[in-house]
Amino acid sequence: MENILSNKKILIAEDEPAMLNALTDKFKREGSIVIGADNGKSALDLAIKEKPDVVMLDILMPQMSGMEVLSGIRNASDWGKKVPIIMLTNLSPNEEIMNGVTKDEPSYYLIKSDWKLYEVVEKVRDCFRSPAL
16 A cells, blocks of 8 residues: 655644654655754745645744744745644644634644554645645
């Protein structure tokens, strides 16, 4: 069976080194091409330059929040309007966050403590199973 994540480009924006390394290692083992960013500004710059197949964003990051990155990606180009974005954060969602996430679909909101690493991988796989992609 073909691995749906093989050769998919994934941008992971996470300022916590242990989490970034764990996600990077897991997706590389799946055959994905991983681009890592440890702050929001570099995440936005890399997203616009590299045009990954999916973007994973932490919300609380230095230089620029994940919500600002989400908005910047959506406003950057046609690619940015439709790329799947997964918000992976420790923050419980409030109305402002959820309004931003739902207005900028396809977007998903995952609270880190509620998801195991293999479940995050499955969520990314689901992005590629969608008929829109």
